[in-house]
Amino acid sequence: xxxxxxxxxxxxxxxxxxxxxxxxxxxxxxxxxxxxxxxxxxxxxxxxxxxxxxxxxxxxxxxxxxxxxxxxxxxxxxxxxxxxxxxxxxxxxxxxxxxxxxxxxxxxxxxxxxxxxxxxxxxxxxxxxxxxxxxxxxxxxxxxxxxxxxxxxxxxxxxxxxxxxxxxxxxxxxxxxxxxxxxxxxxxxxxxxxxxxxxxxxxxxxxxxxxxxxxxxxxxxxxxxxxxxxxxxxxxxxxxxxxxxxxxxxxxx
Amino acid sequence: xxxxxxxxxxxxxxxxxxxxxxxxxxxxxxxxxxxxxxxxxxxxxxxxxxxxxxxxxxxxxxxxxxxxxxxxxxxxxxxxxxxxxxxxxxxxxxxxxxxxxxxxxxxxxxxxxxxxxxxxxxxxxxxxxxxxxxxxxxxxxxxxxxxxxxxxxxxxxxxxxxxxxxxxxxxxxxxxxxxxxxxxxxxxxxxxxxxxxxxxxxxxxxxxxxxxxx
Numbered sequence: 001x002x003x004x005x006x007x008x009x010x011x012x013x014x015x016x017x018x019x020x021x022x023x024x025x026x027x028x029x030x031x032x033x034x035x036x037x038x039x040x041x042x043x044x045x046x047x048x049x050x051x052x053x054x055x056x057x058x059x060x061x062x063x064x065x066x067x068x069x070x071x072x073x074x075x076x077x078x079x080x081x082x083x084x085x086x087x088x089x090x091x092x093x094x095x096x097x098x099x100x101x102x103x104x105x106x107x108x109x110x111x112x113x114x115x116x117x118x119x120x121x122x123x124x125x126x127x128x129x130x131x132x133x134x135x136x137x138x139x140x141x142x143x144x145x146x147x148x149x150x151x152x153x154x155x156x157x158x159x160x161x162x163x164x165x166x167x168x169x170x171x172x173x174x175x176x177x178x179x180x181x182x183x184x185x186x187x188x189x190x191x192x193x194x195x196x197x198x199x200x201x202x203x204x205x206x207x208x209x210x211x212x213x214x215x216x217x218x219x220x221x222x223x224x225x226x227x228x229x230x231x232x233x234x235x236x237x238x239x240x241x242x243x244x245x246x247x248x249x250x251x252x253x
Numbered sequence: 254x255x256x257x258x259x260x261x262x263x264x265x266x267x268x269x270x271x272x273x274x275x276x277x278x279x280x281x282x283x284x285x286x287x288x289x290x291x292x293x294x295x296x297x298x299x300x301x302x303x304x305x306x307x308x309x310x311x312x313x314x315x316x317x318x319x320x321x322x323x324x325x326x327x328x329x330x331x332x333x334x335x336x337x338x339x340x341x342x343x344x345x346x347x348x349x350x351x352x353x354x355x356x357x358x359x360x361x362x363x364x365x366x367x368x369x370x371x372x373x374x375x376x377x378x379x380x381x382x383x384x385x386x387x388x389x390x391x392x393x394x395x396x397x398x399x400x401x402x403x404x405x406x407x408x409x410x411x412x413x414x415x416x417x418x419x420x421x422x423x424x425x426x427x428x429x430x431x432x433x434x435x436x437x438x439x440x441x442x443x444x445x446x447x448x449x450x451x452x453x454x455x456x457x458x459x460x461x462x463x464x465x466x467x
Contacts, residue, residue, distance in 0.1 A: 212325075
């Protein structure tokens with residue numbers, strides 16, 4: 001395998017019962033880049049990223065064929081430890097979903113389960129994670145406050161910090177800003193770009209301008225197939241597919 | 254029936270402005286060449302048209318910025334807006350150089366037989382380039398756009414040949430020399446702007462400019 005690809009997806013097919021959502025999809029995701037996945041509702045965006053941490057396993061009737069390689073190793077191999085996989089591939093969802101606990105406990109939760117690596121104290125992990133998620137300065141004096149007392153944008157950054165606390169390699173974000181106001185969105189967007197220094201970031205978004213702003217590469221999915229994939233600047237300036245052109249210029253979707 | 258996009262209304266306005274500018278620009282260059290050949294003074298009229306083009310060019314710039322700010326256009330829409338700004342600028346330059354031509358023999362004087370032939374031929378070819386570049390834009394014709402740069406090579410050859418001729422056999426009348434040289438120089442610049450216009454058209458259609466250009 002080529003080391004510049006963090007994730008290689010080969011001949012992926014995902015269905016729920018008789019419904020095929022992803023049809024024979026191939027894509028290579030670059031390390032330390034932000035990759036945006038866009039497409040109209042129902043095109044398979046969320047299903048695609050949920051195969052990368054095997055979250056679809058939790059859905060009855062879901063069946064997956066093909067290969068998803070993380071650092072060259074198939075994550076669907078029976079020998080794969082799924083709990084460990086989900087530590088390496090963190091996820092943030094559309095609506096912020098902090099635990100009904102304190103700010104501190106939200107971050108400490110994962111490291112407690114997975115164990116604390118590298119001799120760091122829990123306090124250190126909490127501070128480092130909150131700093132990485134650009135939230136530390138806003139909450140450092142009230143770590144014992146309930147996480148649900150934070151604003152929506154702060155809660156979403158808390159969820160990112162919670163994902164970072166277990167030292168993942170890949171961060172999946174599924175519409176992370178769709179419930180946030182423009183100022184909070186701008187903060188999350190800057191955060192996504194700064195995170196790529198240490199992580200591989202994949203973001204599903206309905207917001208084309210967001211994909212254009214934050215991503216290095218853009219994938220366009222339509223009816224479960226990868227229609228276009230390339231450098232974001234090219235995709236938005238001169239897409240090669242008519243379907244992509246029509247979608248991003250608002251002619252359908 | 255598909256609902257029209259909000260952006261389309263703005264793009265149509267840009268397109269209308271450019272259509273109007275194209276008409277005036279073509280008329281302005283044609284009139285200034287004709288006036289040179291016939292010795293007519295249309296300085297004031299050409300000045301007015303040129304100012305109108307500059308005014309339209311500003312309107313295109315304002316509209317384009319508004320569309321970018323409001324709609325964050327991408328892909329073909331984005332390329333069209335960039336192309337419209339560039340095409341509008343080139344059309345306004347046609348007008349400005351036409352005004353320069355019309356004003357030369359008024360201020361310097363000395364139009365004579367010396368440059369008549371070359372101005373006539375370069376003028377004809379330049380007009381052909383203007384018409385072709387505008388047609389390529391209006392009909393989204395990539396091949397026609399590329400042909401414009403071929404014609405430009407001939408205009409350049411005529412221009413440099415005339416300069417060499419002037420060095421070898423300068424006319425006695427210095428005023429005539431200056432008027433002729435500046436006139437062919439302006440025509441050569443107009444031809445370059447026609448290539449630039451065609452290049453922007455090509456970018457609008459295909460996402461790339463004319464490769465041999467610059």
